[in-house]
Amino acid sequence: MTLSDELIASLVRPDSVHKRVYTDPHIFELEMERIYGQAWIYVGHESQVKQTGDYHTTRIGNQDVIMVRASDGNIHVVYNRCPHKGAKVVPDGDGTAGKFFRCPYHAWTFKLDGTHLSAPLRNGLHNTCFDPKHPDFSMRKVARVAHYRGFVFASQSHDGPDLATFLNGVASSIDNLCDRSPVGEVEVAGGVFRVQQRSNWKVFYENLHDTMHAPVTHESSASSARAQADQIGSMPFELLILEGNGEPYEFWEKLELRAYENGHGYMEGIFDPSAATRDPVAAEHFASLSQVHGETRAREIMGMNRHNTVIYGSGSPHTVFQQFRVIRPLSVDRTLVEIQLFRLKGAPESVFERALVYANAINSPSSNVMPDDVEVYARCQQGNQTNGGDWISMHRYAGTDREVENGMVSTNGTSELPMRNQFAAWKRFMVGQAGSGKGIE
Ligand code: FES
Ligand SMILES: [Fe+2]
Structure with a gap:
């Protein structure tokens, strides 16, 4: 089956996308060729x-x-x-x-x-x-x-931008992940989790910066964590990270979403940078970095307040909790997510242990959080197979995104800028002009 560039281009509008991009096996095949055949x-x-x-x-x-x-x-x-x-x-x-x-x-x-x-x-x-x-x-x-700093990328195409140009603004997330080690190096450790999702690969990327879903999809895990904390009279780390998804809309609205060419981006502002002085593990980590770099640089490194980063096509590194969720499309409605954990070389072991706790509580197949997401991804896949409508909305704060150096920034943390940016990149990859334009059209 031949899909013309014109037809493919018509599936993506500035504020919405046709459901066919998630359900059509021919489009999936073309993605393998035009996105995964080109991108790093x-x-x-x-x-x-x-x-x-x-x-x-x-x-x-x-x-x-x-x-x-x-x-x-x-x-x-x-x-x-x-x-x-x-x-x-x-x-x-x-x-x-x-x-x-x-x-x-x-x-x-x-x-x-x-x-x-x-x-x-x-x-x-x-x-x-x-x-x-x-x-x-x-x-x-x-x-x-x-x-790039120990992270190995490959491209199936001899042509196209070099890796650093391709990564653009999100290279700084890999830098920060490595810089959190006193010797500037990380290593994969502690095994991996693998989760097979019954949904198209793009849904996961969209969800990574979908702040509007957190208090809704994760309502049960957040409220259970709060109830448990009330019962024991304290909020240990394990419960705090579950409870975090239940923050009110005003919290998410204050976050900042960055979007870069090729579909990449990140979310800033979710963690409290002053925690380094109050939390014993963070304080130990801060001390180990200060010893090598001095307090100013250590504060700068740990103050980078970044949540999920999207490297479109590859997955999502997480700087603060040292992981890389590697996203692998299997078929139009199956996606494999492999969660790699990293040890920061030279940092106190408690920092790695905390990353393990985070991965177990939030990302593992048996966590209370990931199944919430996996369930709604599968529901999107199933709902989009019905005759109940053709278009998917990405209207939230459309038209308000601001240009910044090399990319775009949201005017509100609940903006659907990241999705619009991902599909603008998707369209350019799919109609053969990747790497030649800016983020959003
Ligand atoms: S030696 Fe590899 S298939 Fe025969
Ligand atoms: Fe989620």
Whole structure:
């Protein structure tokens, strides 16, 4: 089925979007090609492949890829496909290939950058067109690989902006996540959570800055936390973070939403920066940073008051609670979210323990919060399959967004600017002009 650029462009209006973008499998296929075939996508953190031969598998859109550490220390990203009969060379997950890849089917071997090494009983291949130097007999590399402070991204396109240009204003979220470590480095630790959602991938990105949903969707978990705190006469951290979603609308209205080219953005203002002086874990963290950088810089680092960041196509790093929610589209109505946690190297262990508590209480499949969201995402998917209407509204505070350096800022924290910005980028990717324009149209 051919979908014309004109038809695709007609699905996105400045303040609304046609439901077909969430439900049409042909559009999903085109997204795999035009968004995931072009954009820089986070494939993993270098700490996941510490030693030569260590690998981590993931997906760029609908493509299975392997991130692997070679003997020269370089990290390569190759498609998980053997050029003989096409078998996946390594199973999904993390592991060690050793000095080279060896296909489990007929034992063709490849260097850790994918280059052909050998095939058993080579005599049988003599006097044929088989040429071990020809790229058809090697594992293929993904077109471009780049790192940003240990975070490895890959792009399936040889063309397009470099990684730092692509990330634009949200590179500062990765900076702040790393800067929170006294030595400026983080590592993946503590395992990962995986949640499969019965909804289109874009719904999750939209929700990340959807402040209007918090007190409604999470009403039960927030009110239960409040009731529990009343009963015990105090509000420990575990309950505080559950209760936070129940803040009144006035709280959310004061937040600031930033939107950048390519669909990226972040939310500022949710945490109380003065907590560093009152909270014992934050105080310990502050002391460890002050020791290295002095109090002024430590205050600057911990004062960056940022909640969910959106790196469109990759997922959502969280600076304060050291996580990266990696978002992987599986099909038009299935999405896999993998939550990676990070340890701040050199910071007190209590900081990592707190991040674990946060992830368990808010993001894990057994938390009281994530299931609220997953349920409404599935309801959006189901509702949009009915004949009950065609358009999705993104009208809130439309037309009021202000331009700032390299991007846009909301005039109210309940603005649907982030969604409008994501779909403006979506449209540019899908009709072939990504990376050439500004945020909102
Ligand atoms: S499929 Fe890999 S060696 Fe045959
Ligand atoms: Fe939520």
